[in-house]
Amino acid sequence: MFRSLLPLSALLLGSAFLLFAGGINSLILPVRGEAEGFSAVSLGLLGTGWALGYVAGCLRTPALVARVGHIRAFSAMCALAAIAVLLSLVLIKPWIWIPVRALSGFCFAGAAMVVESWLNERVESTSRGRVFGIYTMVNLAATTAGQMVITLGDTNGFFFFVLAAMVYSLALLPTAMSATSTPQPLTNVSLNLRGLWTNSPIAFFGVLMVGVSNAAFGTLAAVYAARIGLPITQIALFASVPILAGALAQIPVGIASDKYDRRIVMIVIAFCALVADGLFLFAGFRDPWLIVIMAGLFGAAVFSMYPVIVAHASDHAVPGTYIQISGGLLLVYGVGSIAGPAVAGFAMTRFGASSLFAVTGAAHILFALFAIWRVRTAPAITAAEKGVFQAIPMARMSTPETAALAADSEELASDREDNAPALQEKD
Secondary structure (H helix, E strand, O other): HHHHHHHHHHHHHHHHHHHHHHHHHHHHHHHHHHHOOOOOOHHHHHHHHHHHHHHHHHHHHHHHHHOOHHHHHHHHHHHHHHHHHHHOOOOOOOOHHHHHHHHHHHHHHHHHHHHHHHHHHOOOHHHHHHHHHHHEEEEHHHHHHHHHHHHHOOOOOOOHHHHHHHHHHHHHHHOOOOOOOOOOOOOOOOOOOHHHHHOOOOHHHHHHHHHHHHHHHHHHHHHHHHHHOHHHHHHHHHHHHHHHHHHHHHHHHHHHHHHHOOOHHHHHHHHHHHHHHHHHHHHHHOOHHHHHHHHHHHOOOOOOOHHHHHHHHHHHOOOOOOOHHHHHHHHHHHHHHHHHHHHHHHHHHOOOHHHHHHHHHHHHHHHHHHHHHHHHHOOOOHHHHHOEEEEEEEOHOOOOOHHHOOOOOOHHHHHHOOOOOOOOOOO
């Protein structure tokens, strides 16, 4: 096992540096912005900017790589990401941070796509599942470590901005110095809204609502925690524990979704998320550790939804469309991610910090009601038609190349043979 991973170590190390720096960047901005007196609206628009840049990166990076190559594209993305975080330090203004955050999202998506396409090229069919699992764990650990490191210093100074820029720069070294061969061209996924809706209405609507909810929480969780008076250690835990809980919850959720109708599993998860929304809105807890535990319960629900939705959509996909479907759903998630932080930021400014969970709760109840309607009006697929649940990173850490890396050898070969097949209507 170790010998098979050794040739991939440079790519995994580069990905770890990228996610570590991203973890610092994603948390230091709302924490510092809150300390500087930025409004919740402007802090929410940081998430909107990120989502716009991320979707643009997923769409435009394949053409950039085709023109300049993988190594140059990856190096440029890392360098621009480092410049962006330093600009956030030099120019502490909301109207500067929002477009700079969009640039960070673009660079992050592009760099991640290059790493994932490189890994996909180097992975053998016999070890694809293990490599994908290790890649996911490395990214999760690096993101969490990046978020937790801000507890070790003064968030009002320059240190964490500079540290993030340094680690972004470090991320380009392993691939720049690697002797691995240049991989195939990147996966190019178009946003075919009509085709995605035809394939599975519940997956389309569900991933849109999950994008609204998860991006709102991911962007403004630290702002909420700061406004209810949590110290910096609990703020970092409040942002990172939900991600870990969501990753762990994918194990039982995946087992359940393989055994039962995935739509029923979605409904149960949505109602669990609604319970967590209600606790934050109405329970009035003040103990910091109890609030962190509640955040973990919230994360276990909201961050385990996306893989079930992708699995359900893939159950209905025509052979040869796995990457097209999963990549397209990621872009629909990005559309929801553009709206969610902006709406939640406005609500928090107008009605108070707890309004964050009114926005996430609205998204969850709409998802649950739509799923109930689909269960009542559309038959479930047979057990023979269902695929196997694949645990995947949360959408904020995924790109269309993640779908290619997660695909088994037969799915990948089928997708490469047929790039634009017709989608069948099911749910």
